[in-house]
Amino acid sequence: MDKPTLAIIVPCYNEELCIQHTCHILLDLLDSLIDKNKIKNDSFIYLVDDGSVDNTWKIIEELHKENKRIKALKFVRNFGNQKALIAGLEGVRNIGCDCTVSIDADLQQDENVIEKFVDEYLKGADIVSGIRNNRKTDSFFKKVTALMFYKTMNILGAKIPPNHSDYRLVSKRVLDIMELYPEKYLFLRGFFNELGLKTVYVNFGVKPRFAGKSKFNFMSLMTLALNGITSYSVVPLRFVAVLGFFMAFFGFVVGIETVIEKIFWHNSPNGWATAIILLCVFGGIQLFCLGLIGEYVGQVFREVKARPRYIKDVELK
Numbered sequence: 001m002d003k004p005t006l007a008i009i010v011p012c013y014n015e016e017l018c019i020q021h022t023c024h025i026l027l028d029l030l031d032s033l034i035d036k037n038k039i040k041n042d043s044f045i046y047l048v049d050d051g052s053v054d055n056t057w058k059i060i061e062e063l064h065k066e067n068k069r070i071k072a073l074k075f076v077r078n079f080g081n082q083k084a085l086i087a088g089l090e091g092v093r094n095i096g097c098d099c100t101v102s103i104d105a106d107l108q109q110d111e112n113v114i115e116k117f118v119d120e121y122l123k124g125a126d127i128v129s130g131i132r133n134n135r136k137t138d139s140f141f142k143k144v145t146a147l148m149f150y151k152t153m154n155i156l157g158a159k160i161p162p163n164h165s166d167y168r169l170v171s172k173r174v175l176d177i178m179e180l181y182p183e184k185y186l187f188l189r190g191f192f193n194e195l196g197l198k199t200v201y202v203n204f205g206v207k208p209r210f211a212g213k214s215k216f217n218f219m220s221l222m223t224l225a226l227n228g229i230t231s232y233s234v235v236p237l238r239f240v241a242v243l244g245f246f247m248a249f250f251g252f253v254v255g256i257e258t259v260i261e262k263i264f265w266h267n268s269p270n271g272w273a274t275a276i277i278l279l280c281v282f283g284g285i286q287l288f289c290l291g292l293i294g295e296y297v298g299q300v301f302r303e304v305k306a307r308p309r310y311i312k313d314v315e316l317k
């Protein structure tokens with residue numbers, strides 16, 4: 001395979017403390033890969049400013065002035081990390097590249113692994129996915145919720161490898177296929193996984209964030225997880241139907257038993273407590289199931305409106 005033009009996508013949200021340092025490191029990395037004759041010298045960095053409210057964009061403009069290999073896109077407001085990544089993938093495709101890697105602005109992912117990604121690409125892989133060696137830098141809470149999410153996704157049929165991250169290389173072929181997916185709330189991890197193109201997994205080490213704070217909170221992680229589940233599985237809906245069937249069956253059997261008891265033994269069943277408990281349990285299950293169906297209705301609602309995924313403010317090419 002010919003040596004590729006590589007684009008490195010970096011989503012940035014309020015990363016004024018990181019972005020300059022990150023760009024210098026990534027430029028050095030591009031230079032070293034060019035020297036090793038692994039990528040073409042028009043390879044570039046593509047920063048997506050996800051509506052930062054600090055000095056991130058100012059710094060990006062400076063960086064772009066100094067070096068045209070740093071290109072950038074700014075959103076009018078914050079649209080979230082997934083949208084920033086999608087915009088990055090679409091942006092580098094428009095500018096022109098053969099393959100692209102996405103990496104976080106805090107360089108928590110070991111950037112030197114990009115060389116291995118490129119090696120795998122040169123050997124013919126369309127997707128090279130980074131798998132974390134460990135989750136040492138994550139809080140206990142994040143470890144547990146992440147594990148639960150991957151287990152749930154696997155049970156539901158979307159086989160996403162655990163400790164997967166948005167650190168990956170994809171080829172131009174994948175970018176072209178992405179164009180065919182009109183979903184506004186495309187869940188990238190599910191999408192890449194479902195394509196069935198040649199995928200290679202490469203382990204990488206995780207470092208602590210070198211400056212600033214994590215931009216994710218519980219709600220944003222929950223939203224991401226729910227979007228992942230409702231985009232890639234209808235198993236929960238079937239589960240509701242099966243659960244409903246068994247609950248109705250149970251009620252039917254208990255009803256018959258009560259009638260028989262009344263006819264043959266003249267026993268009036270007592271047990272207010274039992275009745276109240278069952279009422280609460282079944283009422284709760286029903287509301288839970290309604291909420292679950294509601295998530296899917298919400299997904300349809302958002303997709304049907306077909307609002308733009310993000311709105312561009314400025315692009316520096």
Ligand code: UDP
Pocket residue numbers: 010011012013014015050078079080081084103104105106108209213214215216
């Ligand atoms: N990010 C973004 N938009 C957001 C939140 C985060 O573009 O609304 C970017 C952020 O700047 C970083 C990456 O997504 O480059 C990962 O975020 P962070 O490092 O805060 O997440 P964590 O490492 O804690 O999962």
Ligand code: MG
Pocket residue numbers: 104106108209214
């Ligand atoms: Mg981080």
